[in-house]
Amino acid sequence: DAMVIQNPRYQVTQFGKPVTLSCSQTLNHNVMYWYQQKSSQAPKLLFHYYDKDFNNEADTPDNFQSRRPNTSFCFLDIRSPGLGDAAMYLCATRGGRAYYNEQFFGPGTRLTVL
């Protein structure tokens, strides 16, 4: 089945130790999104790619970076994780056409910072 895959599902890192989360998709969608979601809150958009065009949200900390080497893969790099970065990180995709504008979500990576 076409889907959005996130690895790992659970990630534990130490305070200040860089970590990379990955997302892949078989939907061939050209838009990919990264969200941060804290407990019982709505997802907060960090940034997104339209093809290779990177769009950063104004309030996304510099500590968060992203890479998209090809259509299928997108990475979230947290350069120096702090305790406040512990959260669920969701990847989502959308087809480029405006029709429906539905986003498809991956299962998320839960990040723990020790």
Added chain:
Amino acid sequence: AQTVTQSQPEMSVQEAETVTLSCTYDTSESDYYLFWYKQPPSRQMILVIRQEAYKQQNATENRFSVNFQKAAKSFSLKISDSQLGDAAMYFCAYTSLTGANSKLTFGKGITLSVRP
């Protein structure tokens, strides 16, 4: 900027009963999409139902239906014959019709519990 408001943080429903989750939004646009997403505990967020603003007819997907009142900017979700598997957090979301990078504007979400 668009905003989405879900004012009820929690609701509870008896199994097999009907429940309505409220959502209001604010926008100056005339064409847009509205969604309800479901996020079960520790599970993937999935789309429940969508509504195109230019359609007057309310969307329906099996036990899920919406009451879309465009003039009032209201978009409520009705779940009929509630099942234990309906227990989840539900997010109301808005997106523009135009714009290649269309982002979702989420409400704060509502936690629905289903009593057996």
